[in-house]
Amino acid sequence: MAIDDNGGGAHRAGTATKEPEPRPDFDSQKHDSLGLRIQHLLHGNPTLGPLAVLVVAIVAFSIFNPRFFAAPNLSLVLAQVTVIAVLALGQTLIILTAGIDLSVGAIAVFSSILMAKFATDAGMPGLLALVLGLVAGTAMGALNGFLVTRIKLPPFIVTLGTLSIFFSLNSVVSRSETIRGSDMPSLMTWTGTTIPIGNFRLTYGSIIMLLLFAVFFYALSRTAWGKHVYATGDDIEAARLAGIRTSRVLFSVYTVAGLLYAIGAWVLIGRLASASPNVGVDYNLDSITAVVLGGTSLFGGRGSVIGTLIGALIVGVFRNGLQLAGVEVVWQGFAIGLLVLIAVSLDQWIRKVKA
Template sequence: MATAVSTRPAPGRLDLQAALRNPLLGPLAALAIAVVVFSVVTDSFLTPRNLSLILQQSVVIGILAVGQTLVILTAGIDLSIGAVAVLGTIVMAKTGGPEGAAIGLVTTVIVCAAVGAVNGTLVTALRLPPFIVTLGTFTVVFAGTQLYAGSATYPVAAGPLTWLGTKFDVAGFTTTYGVVVMLAVYVVAGYVLSQTAAGKHVYAVGGSPEAARLTGIKAGRTLLSVYVMTGLIAAVAAWAALGRIPNADPNAFQNANLETITAVVIGGTSLFGGRGGVAGTLVGTLIVGVLRNGLTQAGVDNLYQNVATGLLVILAVTLDQFARRRNL
């Protein structure tokens, strides 16, 4: 009598295959390789001071990238998020101050959330493409910020509005409260996306809008909440920006929109929506920070740094497209 032979893979092999399919594996490997390479070619890269500097330089883009991740998970894109954050810095500087910091912060939150609500309403109510909507919003907000600021910069005195730039030591490692807030934003966003119904709705709307509708998910409400949340995150980034440089400049962060998209894509979140997460975005943000810092220390011209970053984005999108076709 023949004995039945199991065709199921061994547990160890199954675990290995599951690990290789983890979307975080690629970005983490890229980050590790970059750290090793720059540690070898430069003398000062792998020092506590420089690593702290990379984190501090990544704070604003890192926070904004969380909002960009939420939008991209819904198969959208936000080209206005950087301009909204810059508007937030001007509003905060003009309405706040050492004695009116709370007013400045609250006003900034309201203004940034309102811009997000406008984006969300245009996308949901009028069914306009997010690319077109946020491109238009970017133009309006950028010009409006220039008019509101009178094309002038506004220095911010030390106080609550610059508090996120305050440094402190942890086991000999110097960091800032801005870094702590950035990590907190990632933790909260990660929890919401993975552990709450609202987070599952975001993935459902981005992955298959029709299936989401058939299961009773209100796609319009989900999209509107995502864009409003993105505006709120931009307000936090504006506060962090004043902690980094206590000077509200209407011309600051002009490439923030593209840099956030870069961090999200390199971190493994699909531009087609429904796949990815903020953990990958954090790794993507660090990859960009490490790449720019390491190439600067190696004496590479800024233009070549942009070339390297652009090629990395193209590679990430190509791999995403390949993975998507395999899953179809």
């Protein structure tokens, strides 16, 4: 009995000194698990977040103002978004490689002036003037690419410099005068021609924009060039060691972006029915905003052109919806800026996902 009592006492003493195990916090685990699932989902599908924002915005503005969802207003939103979307497509290619292009607006506006000058002052046929304008825009993009890849200058510094150069040349060539669309061949303003679909009006410029997005969606997702663009932006040194000619990839990206900016210039002429040297001040920020809102990472290597299209539509929807609601322009800019900050913060959170 004594042995039993001592053993039992020892057992009771051991039990008394042992600390109770903490109970699992199931609510916390559930919350963390949900957050991780969302994080992984957005990391694998970067367009889901922007798409949700776009849908919510459309529904909200339609409730507040029934005119928002009317066909004429939607036609206006798409027409306003078209130019920025084309420019943002070129910007997307560059940001995917962890670069940035501040000369977007300057190249687009200067290309539009050159096209108009070729067609009017030089008396060239519309097709020749258009082709030369496209070549000029491509050459401007190639210059950016040469300075980045051969001279090894940072993209920010390169495009900041060419921004000033191209805008200055634009002022010299145009003499700060607007060239009317009526003075140009009809091909120059053709992109602004509308196609009636019931009460909805679709411009040829918008069709060109959608076709460009389809082409580059395929190029980035289905071709070796697209895979090299993503690899270069994700880790340029690892891509180089894997045998990818990263300098060629970067040069091609800046050159193709220049061509896209020139196409945007053609669409711009059709949109304005003129070639004006005084537009494009906000094109740089608007294109970057569309790319960021579309889920493309500013650190490179992640994103899609479909996201950029959605981002451009978000900007157009918010500005149009707030305008219909009677919100002042300054607060419209405030709302867009807030969206950008949220998008960048979300991108930082998504990049922390663990495999």
